[in-house]
Amino acid sequence: MTMVTTRDGTRLYCKELGHGRPVVLIHGWPLNSDSWDPIALALAEAGFRAIAYDRRGFGRSDQPWHGYDYDTFSDDLADVMAFCGIDTDVALVGFSMGGGEIARYMSRHNGKGVTQAALISAVVPMLVRDDSNPEGVPEATLMEMVQGMREDRAHFFVQFFKLVFGVGFVSKPVSSELLDWAWSMAMQAGLHPTIAAAKAFGFTDFRGDLASITVPTLIVHGTADKTVPIDATGRETARRLHDALLIEYTDEPHGVIATQTAALSTDLITFLTGGLDSVQAGLRQAVVDAVTAQSISSSLV
Template sequence: MPYVKTRDGTDIYVKDWGSGRPVILLHGWPLSSDSWDPQAMALADAGFRAIAYDRRGFGRSGQPWNGYDYDTLADDLADVMAATGADSEATLVGFSMGGGEVARYMSRHGGKGVIAAALVSSVVPYMLKTEDNPHGVPEEALAGIADGIKADRPHFFRDTFVKQFFGVGIISHPVSDDVLDWATSLALQGGLKSTLACAEAFGHTDFRPDLAAFNVPTLIIHGTADHTVPIDASARAAAAGIANSQLVEYDGAPHGLFATHGDRLTNDLLTFLGR
């Protein structure tokens, strides 16, 4: 069953590996479920059922005109869980933008079937810099993402975005150029409409009201040198607002932990799941 049809008729591409307690992996913007492959394999090998899917508008999923708000994306998650039968004793793991889907599912769907959650480099609780969120990202920086995509999407992703994503600089180069090329290729699989609409969604959706809905053990992992999603506006604020949460900070780590710190991330997830 490689595809699930959502309640509004969108086809969602699903990977379903292994058997056991389900772990649902939600990918970041603007990638696809392929970014989770090493962790998904490790989970399946460890006796879990790893389910990862391409968000609507990205990867191999359908690219409808509408539905890139977090309410609809949380409904997509609910539909995938129901269609795969992974709607009990499930753990939700959201990376970056995917953390917002976890938060909105917990509030909008009451956390149905979820026994644990993990937020990795997540945008939760609020990305935008405001008077009451001073550590967030300025509006002009978020607008610059859309401007760069509209001007030259391949150049923006390859030479600007993915370098920051993986912490590549003049001295630091924690991943190979091949990883940068691979991430760029995943980013370019997404539709222009969905890429822009989701950037608007993750940059401007306030998940602070959703935090109280986390009623399960929650692991929060974030790099202290994440310049894509600043840790003070995200992980540290989320840990302060989510009861029964555990914050693990990766010192000096950038945003793309699944590649730069893949083994550590895998081990931390397996340890958390084994509790």
């Protein structure tokens, strides 16, 4: 195993696939770097160097008592990048709470080496609801999550992942085996890191960090995300950034890395290869293709 030792002595598990331009994949809560595997493979096959690591407290990384705040998380990201020797033309891709690392890295570390960013179902700019963020998640809901984990973490995550991946009585966008896999990743983390990280992503205000995101940024968010509501996060981030494109995945839940793996891989590779203009052109062509297909179908009836 490759272990990165951070500035405070915490060891983080890190893995890579492929060669080429570096793309750092930052996982969501309460998963680990393995959650990126299908997308990392697609990136590697497209000629990129996909780098993913387990956040402190999660997966195979150390579980220290301290450091579950976004200043430390962004320092950890900087240390991973330094260990991997990547300081130019880096792309950062963050899922869910991983978007917070990107925002804080860009402000705290002046975006060193980063030329593109992608925020996937990300918690930025602010998740918790208050008078200035009326579309956010109620504080009581976030604290109920904490209480659920304290009482029976194993049971809590069974229900939680159904919500994350949009699994219901009728809707089953992912397999039961994938739910089991996500649960097993969650249970690798320590209880203290799991709760502390939940409080960090739930209550950190990233609005001041967004001004530091000046690189082209792809934002992907499901319109049916019940975990990280799109109005408070994806749409608000797109409104605040000057060089960003928001792609809304219609009726998709929070966990688009699993429910829309192929589409997300394609959108990421298109963005990384050609920038926001290429993604926009691809979206326009997809609309034209859909209309053409519908017209042909109608003419055959």
